[in-house]
Amino acid sequence: xxxxxxxxVMTGSDAxxxxxxxxxxxxxxPIDIPDGGFTLSAKTSEGRRITFYFGPYVTGGPARFVDIxxxxxxxxxxxxxxxxxxxxxxxxxxxxxxxxxSRREEVIAKPSIAVILLSxxxxxxx
Numbered sequence: 001x002x003x004x005x006x007x008x009v010m011t012g013s014d015a016x017x018x019x020x021x022x023x024x025x026x027x028x029x030p031i032d033i034p035d036g037g038f039t040l041s042a043k044t045s046e047g048r049r050i051t052f053y054f055g056p057y058v059t060g061g062p063a064r065f066v067d068i069x070x071x072x073x074x075x076x077x078x079x080x081x082x083x084x085x086x087x088x089x090x091x092x093x094x095x096x097x098x099x100x101x102s103r104r105e106e107v108i109a110k111p112s113i114a115v116i117l118l119s120x121x122x123x124x125x126x
Contacts, residue, residue: 005032068114084112
């Protein structure tokens with residue numbers, strides 16, 4: 001089992017003080033993600049489930065991307081034909097610009113996984 005260090009829920013300011021990022025003025029749960037593949041699974045009070053998979057580019061390496069999947073809506077076939085849940089999402093950029101918004105897409109065109117890259121053009125292993 002990977003060594004997982006989860007700290008107690010704290011204010012965003014307290015999380016920042018120990019090296020984590022904060023987002024909005026709400027309680028924050030800081031978690032050190034271990035190297036190698038790792039999934040965080042969360043559920044709301046209404047039972048809505050979401051997962052965050054932190055994936056490395058090399059076996060056992062540090063996380064370089066995060067796959068986000070929401071599990072409780074319609075499904076479409078994935079690349080192997082298995083059912084994959086789809087969801088609505090939009091991105092927010094400079095000046096509240098919406099570069100992508102899936103809400104008007106047909107179900108088959110909606111995303112089933114959102115990928116956030118944790119590396120940039122200056123990283124050697126991209």
